[in-house]
Each structure stands twice: as C-alpha cells, then as structure tokens.
Amino acid sequence: MPALIRWARFRTHDGIIGFGTYSEVGVAVHEGDMFAAPRPTGANLAIGEFQLQCPCTPSKIIALWNNFHELCAKLGKQPCKHPQFLIKPASCVIGPGEVIRRPTNYAGKVAFEGELGIVIGARCTQLSASQAAEAIFGYTCVNDVTAIGILSENPDFEQWCRAKGYDTFGCLGPVIATGLELAALRVYTRVNGDVRQNYALADMVISPQELVSRLSCDMTLLPGDVIACGTSLGVGSLKDGAIVEVSIDGIGVLQNAFG
Amino acid sequence: MPALIRWARFRTHDGIIGFGTYSEVGVAVHEGDMFAAPRPTGANLAIGEFQLQCPCTPSKIIALWNNFHELCAKLGKQPCKHPQFLIKPASCVIGPGEVIRRPTNYAGKVAFEGELGIVIGARCTQLSASQAAEAIFGYTCVNDVTAIGILSENPDFEQWCRAKGYDTFGCLGPVIATGLELAALRVYTRVNGDVRQNYALADMVISPQELVSRLSCDMTLLPGDVIACGTSLGVGSLKDGAIVEVSIDGIGVLQNAFG
Numbered sequence: 001m002p003a004l005i006r007w008a009r010f011r012t013h014d015g016i017i018g019f020g021t022y023s024e025v026g027v028a029v030h031e032g033d034m035f036a037a038p039r040p041t042g043a044n045l046a047i048g049e050f051q052l053q054c055p056c057t058p059s060k061i062i063a064l065w066n067n068f069h070e071l072c073a074k075l076g077k078q079p080c081k082h083p084q085f086l087i088k089p090a091s092c093v094i095g096p097g098e099v100i101r102r103p104t105n106y107a108g109k110v111a112f113e114g115e116l117g118i119v120i121g122a123r124c125t126q127l128s129a130s131q132a133a134e135a136i137f138g139y140t141c142v143n144d145v146t147a148i149g150i151l152s153e154n155p156d157f158e159q160w161c162r163a164k165g166y167d168t169f170g171c172l173g174p175v176i177a178t179g180l181e182l183a184a185l186r187v188y189t190r191v192n193g194d195v196r197q198n199y200a201l202a203d204m205v206i207s208p209q210e211l212v213s214r215l216s217c218d219m220t221l222l223p224g225d226v227i228a229c230g231t232s233l234g235v236g237s238l239k240d241g242a243i244v245e246v247s248i249d250g251i252g253v254l255q256n257a258f259g
Numbered sequence: 260m261p262a263l264i265r266w267a268r269f270r271t272h273d274g275i276i277g278f279g280t281y282s283e284v285g286v287a288v289h290e291g292d293m294f295a296a297p298r299p300t301g302a303n304l305a306i307g308e309f310q311l312q313c314p315c316t317p318s319k320i321i322a323l324w325n326n327f328h329e330l331c332a333k334l335g336k337q338p339c340k341h342p343q344f345l346i347k348p349a350s351c352v353i354g355p356g357e358v359i360r361r362p363t364n365y366a367g368k369v370a371f372e373g374e375l376g377i378v379i380g381a382r383c384t385q386l387s388a389s390q391a392a393e394a395i396f397g398y399t400c401v402n403d404v405t406a407i408g409i410l411s412e413n414p415d416f417e418q419w420c421r422a423k424g425y426d427t428f429g430c431l432g433p434v435i436a437t438g439l440e441l442a443a444l445r446v447y448t449r450v451n452g453d454v455r456q457n458y459a460l461a462d463m464v465i466s467p468q469e470l471v472s473r474l475s476c477d478m479t480l481l482p483g484d485v486i487a488c489g490t491s492l493g494v495g496s497l498k499d500g501a502i503v504e505v506s507i508d509g510i511g512v513l514q515n516a517f518g
Contacts, residue, residue: 059318060348065416077415084416087346087424089319091479104385104476125426126363156336157324157343158417165346165478167384217363219424220350 004250006175007034007138009095010050017053020045022175034176035121035137035223054095055140055176056119056224061088062215063144063164064115067205067230074233079205083214086160088144088170088228096173100145100258102240103166108149110238110258113231114189114197114246117142118208119176120225124216132212135221138178139208141246141254142228143171143189148237172226177251182208189234190245197234201248204229263509265434266293266397268354269309276312279304281434293435294380294396294482313354314399314435315378315483320347321474322403322423323374326464326489333492338464342473345419347403347429347487355432359404359517361499362425367408369497369517372490373448373456373505376401377467378435379484383475391471394480397437398467400505400513401487402430402448407496431485436510441467448493449504456493460507463488 008022019034020027026046030038034056065084066072072079094100102110121137150163164170182201189197206214211227238244240259247253267281278293279286285305289297293315324343325331331338353359361369380396409422423429441460448456465473470486497503499518506512 059350060346080413080416084413084418085420087319087348087420089346089478091318091481154339154343157339159343161344161346161420162477167479218421219348220426222350 004177004179006177006252007055008175009053009055010045011053012045012050052096052174054093054172055174056172056226057090058093058224058226059090059222061093061170061226061228063088063228064211064230068199068203068232069205070199070203071232072205083206083211085215086164088164092165092167092170094168094171094256096254096256098171098256099168100171100238100244100256101168102259103147106147106150108147111146111148111235112189112191112196112238112244113144113146113235114187115142115144115231116182116187116201116229116248117172118212118227118229120212120221120227121223123220123222125220127213127216129209129213132209132216135212135216136208137223138176139180139182139248139251140172140176140226141174141248141251142226143244143246143254143256144228144231145169145171171246171254171256173254174252180250185248185250187232188247190247191236191238191242196236197232199232199234203232263436263438265436265511266314267434268312268314269304270312271304271309311355311433313352313431314433315431315485316349317352317483317485318349318481320352320429320485320487322347322487323470323489327458327462327491328464329458329462330491331464342465342470344474345423347423351424351426351429353427353430353515355513355515357430357515358427359430359497359503359515360427361518362406365406365409367406370405370407370494371448371450371455371497371503372403372405372494373446374401374403374490375446375460375488375507376431377471377486377488379471379480379486380482382479382481384479386472386475388468388472391468391475394471394475395467396482397435398439398441398507398510399431399435399485400433400507400510401485402503402505402513402515403487403490404428404430430505430513430515432513433511439509444507444509446491447506450495450497450501455495456491458491458493462491
C-alpha cells in the first residue's frame with residue numbers, strides 16, 4: 001500500500017501559484033509537473049503563508065448520474081451498466097474557500113451534491129480496468145452544484161450541462177490524496193455544520209477503476225481531468241449565505257460559501 | 260462592412276504549427292495571438308507546402324439542440340426561448356482532412372450534422388446582445404458527429420454528451436471567416452458528393468448574437484470556444500468509408516472521411 005500523500009496547489013500572498021505536498025504544518029513546495037515526477041525544491045510554506053487553490057485544472061469534469069445503489073433504489077431506477085454522464089466545463093471550476101455564485105436571472109433552488117472525484121494522472125484512452133488503476137493519480141472532494149430549477153425547465157430536453165455548468169458550480173479540493181484506500185470511506189456533506197449527506201463509497205455501482213476504463217473508451221482523458229463519481233441520498237438546496245462542506249477522510253474538508 | 264478574412268491554422272511538412280490568413284494561393288503567416296492583434300511576419304506558404312489544421316483549439320464546444328424552425332416543425336417541438344445545449348469536450352475536436360473514427364464497441368449508426376459554428380474571440384461573461392457581436396471573432400463549419408444509437412439507449416437518461424463526445428466527433432474548419440454576412444447563406448452537407456443537407460441560416464431560431472449573449476450568462480466563454488448553432492433537416496448516417504463535407508459560402512468546405 002503506497003503512503004497517503006496529499007497534493008495541493010497554493011497561492012502565496014505575493015500571488016505566486018505553486019504546488020506541493022500538504023500536511024498540518026504547511027506545504028513542501030515541489031517543481032515540475034504534479035502528475036509526472038515532481039521534485040521537492042526544499043522550500044516549505046507554513047500554514048498562514050498561502051491559500052489553497054483548486055488542486056488541479058481539469059480540461060473537463062465528467063459528472064456521473066445515478067451511480068449509488070441507495071439513490072437508484074430511492075429513484076426507482078435500475079443501476080446503470082455503463083457510466084451515464086454529463087460534462088461540466090473547465091470554466092465552472094473553483095477551489096476551496098471560493099464562493100459559489102447564484103446564476104444571474106435565476107431565483108430557483110441551487111443544490112449541493114457531495115461526491116468523490118477521481119483525478120486522472122496521464123493522457124489515456126481505451127484502458128482496461130487494470131490499466132485504469134495506473135491512470136488514477138488520486139482522489140479529491142467534489143461539490144457538483146446544480147441549478148435544480150433549470151434541469152427540468154424544458155419538458156423536451158433535460159438541461160444537465162446548463163444546470164450544472166454555471167461558473168463556480170464545480171467545487172474541487174481541498175487536496176488530491178494519493179494512496180487512499182476507499183473501501184471503508186464515507187462522503188459527508190454539511191450545510192452550516194449540519195450533516196446532510198453521509199454515505200458509503202462502498203455503495204458505488206461502478207467502481208472508480210471501472211469508471212476510468214469505460215470512460216476512457218468514450219473519450220480521451222487528460223492529466224488533471226476529474227470524474228465526479230455521482231452523489232447519493234441527502235441532496236438538498238442552499239440558502240443564500242450558507243456554508244457547505246464536502247469531506248472525505250484522508251482528503252479533508254472542501255468548504256465553500258454560497259451567494 | 261469589414262472585409263472577409265479567412266484565418267487558418269496550418270502545419271508545415273516540417274511539423275511547424277502556425278496560423279495566418281488563407282487565400283486560394285496559400286497562407287500569409289502571422290504571429291502573436293489570432294484573437295488579439297496578430298501581426299503578419301511577411302512569410303507566405305504556397306498551397307501544397309502545408310496542411311490545414313483545426314482553425315482553433317476550443318476549451319469546449321457548446322452544441323445547440325433544435326435551433327432551426329424547420330427542424331422544430333418536423334419534430335413537433337416549440338422553438339426554444341433559451342438556447343438548449345450540451346457540451347462536447349475539447350478532446351473530440353478534429354480539423355479538416357482528419358478521419359472521423361467509429362467508437363470501439365459500437366456498431367450502430369453514426370450521424371453527420373452540418374452546422375454553423377461561432378468562434379468566440381475574447382473571454383466574456385454576462386454580455387448584452389450588442390456586446391455579444393464584438394465577442395464573435397468569426398464563423399466556421401461544424402460537423403457535430405453523433406452516435407445515434409447511444410443517445411436513447413437508456414430510457415432514464417439521454418446520453419447527449421456521450422453520444423456526441425467521442426474523440427473525432429467534433430469536426431471544425433476549414434478556416435474561420437471574419438466579416439461574413441450570414442443572412443443569405445446556407446449550410447450544405449454532402450456525403451460522397453450527394454447533397455444531404457441544404458438549409459438557410461436565416462431559419463435559425465436564436466441568432467448568433469443572441470446565442471452568445473445568453474450563453475455568456477450560462478458560463479464564461481473563452482477565446483477559441485465554439486458554439487455549434489444546431490442543425491436542421493436532412494441528418495443521416497454515414498457508411499464506413501464515406502466522405503462527408505460541410506460547407507458554407509465564404510468559409511469553404513470541411514471535408515472528413517469516416518471509419
């Protein structure tokens with residue numbers, strides 16, 4: 001079992017963007033490419049000397065629909081054989097501590113969806129499940145924010161990409177954990193401190209390895225791309241001013257304010 | 260009325276990628292940023308000294324559903340008030356002369372959809388319709404290729420992004436035309452020389468300016484991003500080995516082989 005390492009991107013007070021390994025005392029700064037043999041520079045930043053940024057800059061987020069048995073059962077749907085997904089554009093991505101903004105001209109419900117995010121480490125296509133394991137760099141927390149009222153506004157066309165693609169609706173972070181053992185982990189979503197989602201990753205229909213394998217047959221995946229594994233029970237909406245936190249042990253807490 | 264200029268990206272036989280203005284005799288090479296004060300270098304490449312590449316490298320393609328009155332009428336749908344769209348990822352993009360590949364493990368129909376593509380020239384968000392005109396750099400041809408059998412495979416979830424997101428399913432080119440007057444233009448799609456689509460851009464439900472304005476309120480648009488304006492009557496499927504051409508006067512012919 002490889003050691004748990006938490007990779008972070010940071011911004012110093014001078015505006016310098018960098019990356020490194022994160023711990024309770026700070027960041028050990030690295031150089032090169034996070035996904036390809038990064039090298040420690042020897043420099044360290046203490047907590048307070050930097051702000052965490054979105055831990056990667058995906059070219060796309062592939063967001064899964066209905067990938068947990070408990071949610072399938074509640075919706076009365078059969079578990080899917082192939083990943084069912086939509087694409088959230090890179091323009092929607094924000095990191096920990098950034099603000100989720102209400103879309104202009106939209107007064108309806110804005111929902112949180114706490115999820116596990118797979119971070120891809122290499123350009124890949126047509127992977128077998130065993131090859132897929134190697135293409136997974138690590139895991140992060142995702143808040144797959146959704147303008148619920150947009151989704152079903154048009155009875156002829158479900159607006160998945162629009163409802164989930166608004167700027168700030170793809171929250172990622174706080175870090176990317178490598179060497180994480182998922183089997184016993186749970187996803188927690190808290191709103192103003194109250195637990196609203198608490199579900200086991202073991203309940204996932206299509207596993208991360210299988211997701212990466214199958215999605216790599218649907219499209220080329222690039223380093224830093226994120227697969228949001230789908231949410232489970234407990235999705236709800238955010239009131240203006242709410243603080244929403246998605247957390248998974250080993251990754252940490254992704255906190256964002258709304259509105 | 261500004262002069263018609265056709266911007267192209269090229270690759271020389273030595274593998275050098277560049278861009279410039281295209282004419283019947285070749286390319287006048289430019290340097291800098293195509294979208295921000297490009298400068299002629301004085302060099303010229305004659306036809307035969309280069310291959311045309313995809314004319315831009317979008318971060319995303321926003322692909323419209325049902326945006327022509329004739330198609331709405333045929334489908335028995337009301338014209339949409341707001342653009343209805345899905346996102347095709349950057350990984351699906353190919354240029355003129357490249358080959359559209361059948362997805363592995365998919366034996367069903369692969370359809371062509373000839374469309375007008377709007378190429379965005381500046382980072383923009385929350386634009387009015389008059390501001391939107393300035394954000395449009397120019398226009399290109401799009402073949403919004405679709406794995407029709409995937410689209411409705413799951414009765415619970417229409418797989419727009421998967422059916423239209425496969426590598427090579429976003430054909431763009433051959434150039435980006437600026438200063439184009441759209442009102443009288445038509446989109447033609449030919450398969451092995453036979454005209455399969457021939458429709459007027461004047462039949463569009465939501466105009467390019469209005470599309471850019473409204474979509475810029477849904478997400479930030481970036482230079483090089485493409486909005487595929489939707490197709491109209493005549494969509495059909497491609498047999499292995501087919502040559503498909505989408506053309507619009509002033510832009511030229513986007514030719515791709517299939518399979």
